[in-house]
Amino acid sequence: MGNHGFISAQWKLGHGITLFWGPPTRDEAVGDPFFLQFTPSPTKTQELSNANRLKVFINNGESGIILSEFFMITRYLESRVIDMTREARGPKEGDFITIKSYKHDGSLHRTWRDTMVLKTSENALIGVNDHTLVTEDDGRRWVTREPAIVYFHKHYWFNIVAMIRDNGVSYYCNLASPYVLDKEALKYIDYDLDVKVFPDGEKRLLDVDEYEDFSQRWHYGEETDRILKANVLTLVDWINHHKGPFSQAYVDLWYQRYQELLRRSH
Structure with a gap:
C-alpha cells in the first residue's frame, strides 16, 4: 500500500x-x-x-x-x-533538414534552410538543394539557382555539392569536418579550402590564402592541417576516378529519385 x-x-x-x-x-x-x-x-x-x-x-x-x-x-x-x-x-527520405556550417572559432558561417533528405546511412547523408534559402553570417540572404545533390560523410573531411546545370554538372567541394546531426540541423566546421570542378573536368583549389590566414588566427594546429591536406588528396583521387558523387550515374540516380519524391508529394 x-x-x-x-x-x-x-x-x-x-x-x-x-x-x-x-x-x-x-x-x-x-x-x-x-x-x-x-x-x-x-x-x-x-x-x-x-x-x-x-x-x-x-x-x-x-x-x-x-x-x-x-x-x-x-x-x-x-x-x-x-x-x-x-x-x-534521424530524418528519413523526403524529410527536410537545416544545414549549418561553422568556423573553427565556433561562429556560424552559413545556413541552408531546407535540404531534402534523399538517403541516410550509418555514415553518410545524401540530400538535394533546389531554390533553397541560404543565409550568410552577415545576414545576407540568397536562393540557390539550380538543383544540387549534396553529400556528407562522418569520416571524410569534406562535403560535396553537385550542381546540375544546362551545360553539365559542376562540383563545389568544401574541406570541412565530418558532419554531426542533431534535432536542430546537420552541422560541420568549414575549413576554408574548396575544390571546384568544372563540367569539362578542370579542377581548381580555392581560398588557399584564406586558409593560411584563418589557420594562424585560430590555431588550427599541425594535426588538423595534416588531416585536411590528406583529404584534399583523397578528394582529388575521387574526382580523377569518378568515384561516388563524381560519377554521372550517381548524379542521375539521385536527381531522378528527387523528382520521384517531388511528384509523390504533389
Missing part, C-alpha cells in the same frame, strides 16, 4: 513503455510526491540512446493524484517516447 492509501502499480503501455506508479524510494524522495517511472523496453532503450529513462515526480500534497491527471500523464509520456524515437532514428 502506497502513501495516502494508493497502491503501487505497474502498467504496460504501448510503444514498449512500462509505467510504475507508487511512492518514491528513499533516495528519490522529494517532499512527499508519488513517483512515476517511465522505462522503455530494452529495444526502445537502444533506440532512445541516452533518453532511456524518464522520471516524473508529482507533488500531490495530501490529496493524492486524481485519475484524470494520471491518464493525462500517461498520454504525455507515450507521445514523448514517440518523439524521442523519431529523433534518435
Whole structure:
C-alpha cells in the first residue's frame, strides 16, 4: 500500500513503455510526491540512446493524484517516447533538414534552410538543394539557382555539392569536418579550402590564402592541417576516378529519385 492509501502499480503501455506508479524510494524522495517511472523496453532503450529513462515526480500534497491527471500523464509520456524515437532514428527520405556550417572559432558561417533528405546511412547523408534559402553570417540572404545533390560523410573531411546545370554538372567541394546531426540541423566546421570542378573536368583549389590566414588566427594546429591536406588528396583521387558523387550515374540516380519524391508529394 502506497502513501495516502494508493497502491503501487505497474502498467504496460504501448510503444514498449512500462509505467510504475507508487511512492518514491528513499533516495528519490522529494517532499512527499508519488513517483512515476517511465522505462522503455530494452529495444526502445537502444533506440532512445541516452533518453532511456524518464522520471516524473508529482507533488500531490495530501490529496493524492486524481485519475484524470494520471491518464493525462500517461498520454504525455507515450507521445514523448514517440518523439524521442523519431529523433534518435534521424530524418528519413523526403524529410527536410537545416544545414549549418561553422568556423573553427565556433561562429556560424552559413545556413541552408531546407535540404531534402534523399538517403541516410550509418555514415553518410545524401540530400538535394533546389531554390533553397541560404543565409550568410552577415545576414545576407540568397536562393540557390539550380538543383544540387549534396553529400556528407562522418569520416571524410569534406562535403560535396553537385550542381546540375544546362551545360553539365559542376562540383563545389568544401574541406570541412565530418558532419554531426542533431534535432536542430546537420552541422560541420568549414575549413576554408574548396575544390571546384568544372563540367569539362578542370579542377581548381580555392581560398588557399584564406586558409593560411584563418589557420594562424585560430590555431588550427599541425594535426588538423595534416588531416585536411590528406583529404584534399583523397578528394582529388575521387574526382580523377569518378568515384561516388563524381560519377554521372550517381548524379542521375539521385536527381531522378528527387523528382520521384517531388511528384509523390504533389
